[in-house]
Amino acid sequence: MRLLFFKAFIRSYLRLIYFDILMLRRDAAALRDKARLWPLGGRIMSSEEIGRISYAMDMACIWYRKEVLCLMRAAATTSVLRDYGEPVEMIVGTQIMPPKTHAWVEKDGRVVNDKPYMREKYLVMELITGAASPNTQEG
Numbered sequence: 001m002r003l004l005f006f007k008a009f010i011r012s013y014l015r016l017i018y019f020d021i022l023m024l025r026r027d028a029a030a031l032r033d034k035a036r037l038w039p040l041g042g043r044i045m046s047s048e049e050i051g052r053i054s055y056a057m058d059m060a061c062i063w064y065r066k067e068v069l070c071l072m073r074a075a076a077t078t079s080v081l082r083d084y085g086e087p088v089e090m091i092v093g094t095q096i097m098p099p100k101t102h103a104w105v106e107k108d109g110r111v112v113n114d115k116p117y118m119r120e121k122y123l124v125m126e127l128i129t130g131a132a133s134p135n136t137q138e139g
Helices: 002-024 028-037 047-063 070-083
Strands: 089-095 100-107 123-128
Touching (some): 002 047, 002 070, 028 070, 028 089, 047 070, 070 089, 070 100
Antiparallel strands (some): 089 100, 089 123
């Protein structure tokens, strides 16, 4: 399990760099498209493994060279979990008062990288689902 954490931490940190470059270009549409089109890997993980990968992303965010914004973190988390075969969705929501937007990741309607009550606090504005797995695409 330590090897999974270490690999996930390195992958998470590198993915933060990748999405940070997209953020520097101020191209949120490209960031969302990359998250949407990120291919699924080969296997489905247990909820414990998903938790370890989310924890690895949390640690990568702590050690990252600058503050990681929620959109970048959600896109990076989405791509890393999809690398491992998890069909997760990136959610972008907003709240009315005070005006605020936020992004997080869900699997089967369950928040995997933030507080579990995100859908109660924010109105979902965009649901970014991924491409189908190569094994499940219709011919």
